[in-house]
Amino acid sequence: xxxxxxxxxxxxxxxxxxxxxxxxxxxxxxxxxxxxxxxxxxxxxxxxxxxxxxxxxxxxxxxxxxxxxxxxxxxxxxxxxxxxxxxxxxxxxxxxxxxxxxxxxxxxxxxxxxxxxxxxxxxxxxxxxxxxxxxxxxxxxxxxxxxxxxxxxxxxxxxxxxxxxxxxxxxxxxxxxxxxxxxxxxxxxxxxxxxxxxxxxxxxxxxxxxxxxxxxxxxxxxxxxxxxxxxxxxxxxxxxxxxxxxxxxxxxxxxxxxxxxxxxxxxxxxxxxxxxxxxxxxxxxxxxxxxxxxxxxxxxxxxxxxxxxxxxxxxxxxxxxxxxxxxxxxxxxxxxxxxxxxxxxxxxxxxxxxxxxxxxxxxxxxxxxxxxxxxxxxxxxxxxxxxxxxxxxxxxxxxxxxxxxxxxxxxxxxxxxxxxxxxxxxxxxxxxxxxxxxxxxxxxxxxxxxxxxxxxxxxxxxxxxxxxxxxxxxxxxxxxxxxxxxxxxxxxxxxxxxxxxx
Amino acid sequence: xxxxxxxxxxxxxxxxxxxxxxxxxxxxxxxxxxxxxxxxxxxxxxxxxxxxxxxxxxxxxxxxxxxxxxxxxxxxxxxxxxxxxxxxxxxxxxxxxxxxxxxxxxxxxxxxxxxxxxxxxxxxxxxxxxxxxxxxxxxxxxxxxxxxxxxxxxxxxxxxxxxxxxxxxxxxxxxxxxxxxxxxxxxxxxxxxxxxxxxxxxxxxxxxxxxxxxxxxxxxxxxxxxxxxxxxxxxxxxxxxxxxxxxxxxxxxxxxxxxxxxxxxxxxxxxxxxxxxxxxxxxxxxxxxxxxxxxxxxxxxxxxxxxxxxxxxxxxxxxxxxxxxxxxxxxxx
Numbered sequence: 001x002x003x004x005x006x007x008x009x010x011x012x013x014x015x016x017x018x019x020x021x022x023x024x025x026x027x028x029x030x031x032x033x034x035x036x037x038x039x040x041x042x043x044x045x046x047x048x049x050x051x052x053x054x055x056x057x058x059x060x061x062x063x064x065x066x067x068x069x070x071x072x073x074x075x076x077x078x079x080x081x082x083x084x085x086x087x088x089x090x091x092x093x094x095x096x097x098x099x100x101x102x103x104x105x106x107x108x109x110x111x112x113x114x115x116x117x118x119x120x121x122x123x124x125x126x127x128x129x130x131x132x133x134x135x136x137x138x139x140x141x142x143x144x145x146x147x148x149x150x151x152x153x154x155x156x157x158x159x160x161x162x163x164x165x166x167x168x169x170x171x172x173x174x175x176x177x178x179x180x181x182x183x184x185x186x187x188x189x190x191x192x193x194x195x196x197x198x199x200x201x202x203x204x205x206x207x208x209x210x211x212x213x214x215x216x217x218x219x220x221x222x223x224x225x226x227x228x229x230x231x232x233x234x235x236x237x238x239x240x241x242x243x244x245x246x247x248x249x250x251x252x253x254x255x256x257x258x259x260x261x262x263x264x265x266x267x268x269x270x271x272x273x274x275x276x277x278x279x280x281x282x283x284x285x286x287x288x289x290x291x292x293x294x295x296x297x298x299x300x301x302x303x304x305x306x307x308x309x310x311x312x313x314x315x316x317x318x319x320x321x322x323x324x325x326x327x328x329x330x331x332x333x334x335x336x337x338x339x340x341x342x343x344x345x346x347x348x349x350x351x352x353x354x355x356x357x358x359x360x361x362x363x364x365x366x367x368x369x370x371x372x373x374x375x376x377x378x379x380x381x382x383x384x385x386x387x388x389x390x391x392x393x394x395x396x397x398x399x400x401x402x403x404x405x406x407x408x409x410x411x412x413x414x415x416x417x418x419x420x421x422x423x424x425x426x427x428x429x430x431x432x433x434x435x436x437x438x439x440x441x442x443x444x445x446x447x448x449x450x451x452x453x454x455x456x457x458x459x460x461x462x463x464x465x466x467x468x469x470x471x472x473x474x475x476x477x478x479x480x481x482x483x484x485x486x487x488x489x490x491x492x493x494x495x496x497x498x499x500x501x502x
Numbered sequence: 503x504x505x506x507x508x509x510x511x512x513x514x515x516x517x518x519x520x521x522x523x524x525x526x527x528x529x530x531x532x533x534x535x536x537x538x539x540x541x542x543x544x545x546x547x548x549x550x551x552x553x554x555x556x557x558x559x560x561x562x563x564x565x566x567x568x569x570x571x572x573x574x575x576x577x578x579x580x581x582x583x584x585x586x587x588x589x590x591x592x593x594x595x596x597x598x599x600x601x602x603x604x605x606x607x608x609x610x611x612x613x614x615x616x617x618x619x620x621x622x623x624x625x626x627x628x629x630x631x632x633x634x635x636x637x638x639x640x641x642x643x644x645x646x647x648x649x650x651x652x653x654x655x656x657x658x659x660x661x662x663x664x665x666x667x668x669x670x671x672x673x674x675x676x677x678x679x680x681x682x683x684x685x686x687x688x689x690x691x692x693x694x695x696x697x698x699x700x701x702x703x704x705x706x707x708x709x710x711x712x713x714x715x716x717x718x719x720x721x722x723x724x725x726x727x728x729x730x731x732x733x734x735x736x737x738x739x740x741x742x743x744x745x746x747x748x749x750x751x752x753x754x755x756x757x758x759x760x761x762x763x764x765x766x767x768x769x770x771x772x773x774x775x776x777x778x779x780x781x782x783x784x785x786x787x788x789x790x791x792x793x794x795x796x797x798x799x800x801x802x803x804x805x806x807x808x809x810x811x812x813x814x815x816x817x818x819x820x821x822x823x824x825x826x827x828x829x830x831x832x833x834x835x
Contacts, residue, residue, distance in 0.1 A: 075715065075716055079718055085716065094709060095706065096706060100706070101713075104717035105706075105717030107703075109699055113700055114698050114699070115697060115702055299580075
């Protein structure tokens with residue numbers, strides 16, 4: 001390397017009680033370079049970024065900018081040194097205006113600590129113009145769509161004379177058009193000599209825009225490679241330490257009667273005129289961008305929202321589902337998107353989590369029937385291969401994959417006909433992912449009707465018998481597994497093509 | 503006009519609509535039910551109402567910024583009582599004996615410093631320990647009240663200084679001294695919250711604390727400043743009120759925190775922080791005072807007043823929730 005890196009992390013070690021979260025990780029960014037940081041969840045990417053941002057102090061090793069060793073004492077100091085973070089989880093104050101959010105923490109001042117609104121608005125509008133977005137500095141952030149909120153987050157990168165910008169999963173909720181704008185912004189930054197750290201799970205993006213890739217696994221540095229000299233398989237292998245079996249978990253089995261049918265279902269502005277059916281023994285994947293209305297359909301079927309029009313039929317009978325209790329009684333179960341927030345009570349043990357929906361029925365006289373509860377837990381632990389030292393283990397202490405199995409087990413123990421799974425492998429590492437996928441396939445084989453909502457293409461492609469592509473509250477097209485291609489699927493969820501072009 | 507602007511304007515103006523409704527109701531009901539034959543909407547009566555709003559109102563301005571900041575302060579009533587005692591008692595201290603009437607500003611200053619320090623102490627504990635403000639100030643409420651009782655047992659603390667009483671009872675341009683203080687505090691806090699960096703950061707912290715931390719805003723100092731402000735205002739409220747009355751009971755100021763929080767919530771401030779305005783709070787304060795006065799006017803006793811205010815508070819929150827549910831398809835939780 002001939003040029004001096006703008007930012008260099010050397011042999012960083014960070015330990016937490018019982019865990020060596022980072023073990024001698026080195027990483028450097030050259031000016032004008034896009035450097036991808038990859039690794040499974042829990043590999044240490046976010047810990048490394050927190051060290052860089054001054055939220056954690058490293059136990060060993062140092063951070064260098066140019067020749068100088070620097071100590072980061074907090075996000076503000078990192079920012080002052082020219083390191084800007086673009087967070088994946090939207091870090092925005094919804095009640096405030098776009099301008100205030102973009103300049104959060106560094107509003108321009110006049111005398112007496114007053115905010116200089118004019119300067120603020122001018123600077124913000126200049127940035128927004130560059131991003132080519134349809135809102136202005138004074139718009140309230142809470143009124144923007146998720147994708148536009150992400151653009152606000154991205155706009156923060158442009159407020160500074162940044163030396164290095166860290167993008168953490170910036171494209172998770174962007175449409176293709178917005179991605180193009182983002183990549184242009186990145187190219188602009190690159191051209192002005194800014195070093196960019198790009199964290200993403202999306203291989204196609206990584207290979208499109210990055211120059212080098214660094215991979216972490218279990219807190220250890222696995223190596224840095226030139227992007228154009230490598231391929232997806234090699235990177236995956238670095239990430240998980242073995243080859244990944246991406247082949248479809250396709251155990252073909254018989255498909256039965258229609259268990260759930262939806263006709264012309266609408267719910268206000270969230271989704272309109274949605275019709276589909278799910279048969280017993282079938283996995284139907286729902287694919288689309290965040291905000292396409294998939295989760296809202298699941299919530300309606302589970303009685304959490306009232307539809308404004310349309311019919312829901314279970315086994316051919318029209319039903320009205322008014323509450324989750326009602327849905328559970330009719331045999332519909334929902335494994336929600338946010339496992340930790342909506343699916344589990346993290347402070348409770350595994351057994352209690354699993355029997356939560358039926359604890360009313362498990363009574364010995366006025367008392368909870370502990371024996372029956374343990375029996376249920378044991379049954380599903382064996383069936384789903386949940387790895388836990390025992391039922392007394394707190395759910396919060398399990399790995400993501402095992403947590404998800406507890407949630408699935410919870411609903412299976414209610415003997416549902418229709419199982420709706422929303423983002424089943426979000427935040428779960430690659431190894432456990434394929435296990436969950438196999439589990440979903442085998443559940444279908446046992447005669448459940450399974451709806452899988454996912455934002456990950458390999459996932460829907462891998463598990464589904466049919467795929468429903470949604471765009472902005474409408475079903476664009478339904479694919480059979482053997483006719484779908486990645487291109488046609490992407491076009492459908494971006495609102496291009498399909499049989500009902502937007 | 504942007505979409506949603508109408509409904510948000512409606513919501514912001516709702517408290518003033520409610521005030522108009524109260525005025526109409528009590529004027530009409532007063533015609534039939536009132537024991538006195540004075541009209542409710544009498545000019546003097548309204549001036550008196552503004553004056554009587556001042557003690558709660560001044561504290562409510564501080565509570566607005568504390569709640570917007572994502573905290574709450576339950577100890578304001580106790581700080582109010584302590585500041586009152588400091589004010590009245592310090593005027594009798596021998597070391598100030600030679601000062602004559604110059605003891606008044608000294609006593610004022612001491613009371614205000616006491617309030618500010620007690621508030622800042624709350625803020626410091628919230629900042630440094632990370633314990634929830636509700637718990638910290640609940641403890642402070644009990645502790646500070648304990649100090650009040652330790653000072654003079656169950657006995658009132660009294661000192662009348664006639665110069666002070668004259669000042670407090672003075673009127674300027676028709677408005678009482680207390681009213682002017684309320685107006686000044688309202689303007690000052692409005693300026694602080696809408697125009698200054700500190701104020702906007704307070705909103706950001708209350709709205710999304712993690713975002714604020716990520717943006718490098720130093721959350722702790724902002725919170726401490728706001729607690730110091732509310733402590734100062736609780737003391738200022740005591741100073742304004744007791745300059746006139748000259749006698750403080752150890753139980754004075756009890757339940758003030760609840761009246762103040764009620765006024766702030768009625769005024770449209772989000773109890774979880776991030777949204778709210780001082781102007782709304784002023785409306786909330788006036789609405790409550792109107793209700794108390796109006797119900798008195800038509801012959802209801804204090805217990806009825808409390809019942810009615812309680813019911814209205816809950817009704818307002820239910821209404822607010824209904825207005826906030828965007829459509830029929832909203833998530834049912």
